[in-house]
Amino acid sequence: MDEIAADPSHPRYASLLMRHRLEAAAERGMLAGSAMIAHGRGEAFDYLLGERTTESAKQAARQALAVLQDAERPVLSVNGNVAALACDDMLRLADVLACPLEVNIFYRTPERMKALLSYINERKEVLGLEVAVLGDAPNATIPGLKGPRAACHREGILESDVILVPLEDGDRCQALVAMGKTVVVIDLNPLSRSAQQASITIVDELSRALNTMLDLAESEGVVPVDNAYDHAAVLDAGLAEMLSALKRA
Amino acid sequence: MDEIAADPSHPRYASLLMRHRLEAAAERGMLAGSAMIAHGRGEAFDYLLGERTTESAKQAARQALAVLQDAERPVLSVNGNVAALACDDMLRLADVLACPLEVNIFYRTPERMKALLSYINERKEVLGLEVAVLGDAPNATIPGLKGPRAACHREGILESDVILVPLEDGDRCQALVAMGKTVVVIDLNPLSRSAQQASITIVDELSRALNTMLDLAESEGVVPVDNAYDHAAVLDAGLAEMLSALKRA
Numbered sequence: 001m002d003e004i005a006a007d008p009s010h011p012r013y014a015s016l017l018m019r020h021r022l023e024a025a026a027e028r029g030m031l032a033g034s035a036m037i038a039h040g041r042g043e044a045f046d047y048l049l050g051e052r053t054t055e056s057a058k059q060a061a062r063q064a065l066a067v068l069q070d071a072e073r074p075v076l077s078v079n080g081n082v083a084a085l086a087c088d089d090m091l092r093l094a095d096v097l098a099c100p101l102e103v104n105i106f107y108r109t110p111e112r113m114k115a116l117l118s119y120i121n122e123r124k125e126v127l128g129l130e131v132a133v134l135g136d137a138p139n140a141t142i143p144g145l146k147g148p149r150a151a152c153h154r155e156g157i158l159e160s161d162v163i164l165v166p167l168e169d170g171d172r173c174q175a176l177v178a179m180g181k182t183v184v185v186i187d188l189n190p191l192s193r194s195a196q197q198a199s200i201t202i203v204d205e206l207s208r209a210l211n212t213m214l215d216l217a218e219s220e221g222v223v224p225v226d227n228a229y230d231h232a233a234v235l236d237a238g239l240a241e242m243l244s245a246l247k248r249a
Numbered sequence: 250m251d252e253i254a255a256d257p258s259h260p261r262y263a264s265l266l267m268r269h270r271l272e273a274a275a276e277r278g279m280l281a282g283s284a285m286i287a288h289g290r291g292e293a294f295d296y297l298l299g300e301r302t303t304e305s306a307k308q309a310a311r312q313a314l315a316v317l318q319d320a321e322r323p324v325l326s327v328n329g330n331v332a333a334l335a336c337d338d339m340l341r342l343a344d345v346l347a348c349p350l351e352v353n354i355f356y357r358t359p360e361r362m363k364a365l366l367s368y369i370n371e372r373k374e375v376l377g378l379e380v381a382v383l384g385d386a387p388n389a390t391i392p393g394l395k396g397p398r399a400a401c402h403r404e405g406i407l408e409s410d411v412i413l414v415p416l417e418d419g420d421r422c423q424a425l426v427a428m429g430k431t432v433v434v435i436d437l438n439p440l441s442r443s444a445q446q447a448s449i450t451i452v453d454e455l456s457r458a459l460n461t462m463l464d465l466a467e468s469e470g471v472v473p474v475d476n477a478y479d480h481a482a483v484l485d486a487g488l489a490e491m492l493s494a495l496k497r498a
Contacts, residue, residue, distance in 0.1 A: 019283070019286060022286075023282060033272060034268070036284075036285030036286050036289065037268060037271075037285050037286070037288055037289035037292065038289060039286055039289060040285065040286035040287060040288060040289020040290040040291070040292070040293070041289040041290065041292050041293040041296075042289075042293075043286065043289070043290050043293075044289070044290040044291075044292075044293030044294055044438070045293055047290075047438075047440075189293070189296075191296075191495075239495060242495060243492060243495050243496065246440075246488060246491060246492050246495070247492065
């Protein structure tokens with residue numbers, strides 16, 4: 001870990017820490033070839049947000065937590081970048097929700113699946129949590145997707161009613177929405193297909209978004225679902241915050 | 250090369266071709282660990298520009314070509330991402346300007362320098378150009394920078410009056426400006442320190458910016474320097490184009 005990233009008082013600490021986590025994950029074989037580029041795109045949008053959790057992101061995170069708590073069969077989907085950047089927070093959220101966490105990746109190979117599952121299970125042991133970690137034995141497919149990327153668990157993603165899919169590909173987000181699920185996305189680009197198509201989109205950096213949800217669950221317990229929640233309006237508010245960041249410059 | 254990137258009619262052809270070039274360069278050991286993340290950040294800003302060359306970028310490219318043509322000792326600086334993404338265009342521009350091209354990288358190691366120099370010289374042979382390629386035997390340092398990143402050639406960067414440094418780090422850009430040079434930057438982020446500090450900043454994707462200059466040199470020959478060129482105003486115009494892209498969404 002380089003010297004800047006080891007000093008939490010450095011203004012770029014959080015950003016450098018995330019890069020360090022990605023590098024470590026790449027060494028473990030957890031990431032797809034496109035992982036670093038995707039992360040860089042996120043960094044640019046976070047830069048426009050001022051690297052902070054906006055009011056609209058807080059509102060989206062509150063609703064996301066509420067619908068996950070209110071779900072019959074919630075599930076948290078984890079891909080390579082999510083495992084690299086925020087494995088512990090995803091495990092903690094699965095624990096709070098008493099729901100499974102399913103490894104589900106776009107570029108599925110046995111090697112990457114093994115690397116991801118072994119890392120997540122290692123962290124689960126360290127944290128001492130009882131979370132069910134799925135992904136090792138897919139027995140169903142997501143309709144509308146082709147090849148290995150469609151593979152999922154019946155008792156996980158397939159039969160879930162509410163799913164959290166952070167940093168998700170647009171095609172897969174669309175396929176999940178088409179299945180009738182409530183799809184919660186965490187995506188720094190408010191213009192991405194995933195962000196647009198989801199039921200609820202938190203426009204925020206992954207670990208900040210997860211910590212907003214974890215803090216809320218700790219301080220308020222069960223959060224009521226806001227039946228007047230307006231996905232498009234909250235997204236527009238996120239976009240407006242980026243516009244004002246550009247104007248401030 | 251994946252199948253989409255092999256089809257020039259694909260709407261994402263240019264973007265996928267650039268990713269492919271980076272992957273190939275990574276395999277040759279030409280890139281720093283941060284290369285892919287930096288590229289991803291650029292992709293996000295290019296997305297906001299609509300992946301096209303704006304009017305303000307054309308204006309900046311025209312002035313950049315003019316000051317390079319007007320220089321006593323112009324030089325083109327090449328780092329890992331620049332060599333990966335646009336080696337041939339940089340060699341062609343050096344040929345048009347009859348100036349040296351200097352490999353100058355932030356994370357300097359003998360292995361990366363060797364990989365870069367061998368690739369550039371290989372492409373120079375293929376293109377049949379007579380360009381002087383420097384970087385192998387630095388004999389001077391850039392004042393204000395520490396360690397290997399300060400190393401440069403006296404007959405190249407040190408004594409140049411006008412320097413093109415595409416995709417440059419903010420500290421290095423600042424050090425070059427402090428030396429009294431006219432510094433031309435190509436950077437997709439109009440808010441970056443490099444973009445702000447440079448004498449002329451082309452807010453455009455690297456190969457598009459270089460091709461704008463090459464086309465101009467071919468069609469117009471020597472381009473006159475615009476003495477009323479306003480760096481800050483052109484940058485503001487680039488920012489305004491991004492704002493309008495966000496508003497269109």
